[in-house]
Amino acid sequence: MSSFPKVFVAGATGLLGGQIVRALLDQGAPVRALVRPGTSEEKKRSLTARAAGGLELVEADITDPAEQLAEAVGDATTVISAVQGGPEVIVDGQANLVRAAEKAGARRFIPSDFAFDLTKLDDGDNFMIDWRRQAAAARAGSRLDVVSVLNGAFYEVMTGFMGLIDWQQGTLSHWGDPDQPLDLTSVPDTAAYTAAVALDPSATGTLRFAGEVMSMRQFHDAVQRGSGRSLELRHLGTADDLRAEITRQAALTHNPFDYVALQYQWCMVTGKAKFDSLDNARYPNVTPQSLTDFVRATTPAH
Template sequence: MTEIFLVGATGSLGSRIAAGLLREKARVRALVRPQSSGSEQVRALVGQGLDIVEGTLADPTEQLAQAMAGAEVVVSAVQGDADVIVQGQANLLRAAEKAGVPRLIPSDFAIDLFRLDDGDNVFLDHRRAAHEAFAGTHVAVTSVLNGAFVEVMTAPFLEIVDWEAGTFGYWGDGEQPCDFTTIADTAAYTVAVALDPGSAGRPIRVAGDVLSMKEFHAALERGTGRRLRLHRHGSVDDLAAEIERRRATASHPAQYVALQYTWGMVSGKGKLDPLDNDRYPAVRPVSVTEFARRIAF
């Protein structure tokens, strides 16, 4: 029975990874922050067989190493700023080294962050900085890269779909292929990667669907049966200028980072290529059309 140490089990992605691993009969021990350990969600996962240990990524390395002793893989699905993504995950890696855990899946789950440059996306800069902090380790680090969560791409935060106004706005020429994967399918791929020792030490790139923005628009219309008036905001360079405008006055990166994700997609710079979907044929991801059909917007 594969033993997994999971961090972020109370999150949107991590909770699905926990449930998926337990369905595959893995033994899963999750590091859960004390303030989150009493939640209904944690109780439900414990009912499915999850073991929990209270703590945070800021705990002493030795304590984290003891918590993960015996695990074959550490999976991180945390979210946060540099203190969590860089310092916290570097501490997790050092603990894995001490505990002799051979593999780590860090919390990347994005467009191809390895093809981006510093400054292109503040949150993905943190993830590359974490990889720099991992350098020289004997722990095999495997990134799971999934493009964009479909749930996020259809949320107001991304400023693409306005369900109330019935509009769909895009940047660029609308023809650049982009990678889309639902949260559930990203979790399913992560489970498959965690249980696949052959994935050790290299990025795994997967996508539930590959669509241009114009095709994304058509898929949402087809799936929901709703008409979304198409609107072009401007070119990829116009988008870069808009990001700079917002960055100049922002009090927090959250005020412009959504546009940075969009830029990474519509510029083609963060495109996943080649895809490793065929390595995991048991995962049958849903298309954007199917996703839209299932969700009532």
């Protein structure tokens, strides 16, 4: 029998949630993983494939009535949320999950924050971060001990979704000061830190981790070293120019997801959401991958 209390993971079929489940199981912790009704057998298999035991799958949706969702939480004492979605998931769904966790008798809640320092931002800086701060306000009276895990930006996002690197053109484009330090962490390392926090009874408050703290100039060097490719570093404009570009794009579309990558970049390149300190040293067993090694392992040959 495991010496660890059981952990419930919502968002277990997602990019980060699946890795959190694996990291918990690797530590020997028993896990109840939420899968939504209708989840494909393939998705379920990818969750259970590496689980030697200690993993239960439970079917539920975090918007289910709290009584019903409490049954899914069962005897887990820590609830981790790694869900992604709109305000109905991030604000209302997570508030419902907190109520369900309370009803089930859980003690701790780790919300789906996993970003740069959202405590330092203002409304309007980034609409997806606004929802996370609204979620924090909604659970303010909860008797659960809430521990927020922050990781800066995923390596996977910086080398992909952000659209900074154009392998075909051979360019790496950025806004703002190329020497502004940025907090970056891979998805597996964020999951490893989250598992460590979940299994650490003394963890409390907001904990901040980074696999690398590097400027855009150092990011450019690391991507070149890891990929073996030479990329021209292109400066697109100042942080104020970026703010103006976000305003310009916002006026052209009703879909804020069209410019959310720019909002994430603005929060980073201004230094506004930069971590003031790191908590990596609490968990010396987690040895984060360098960005160079990450790029070496993930960049296809050209």
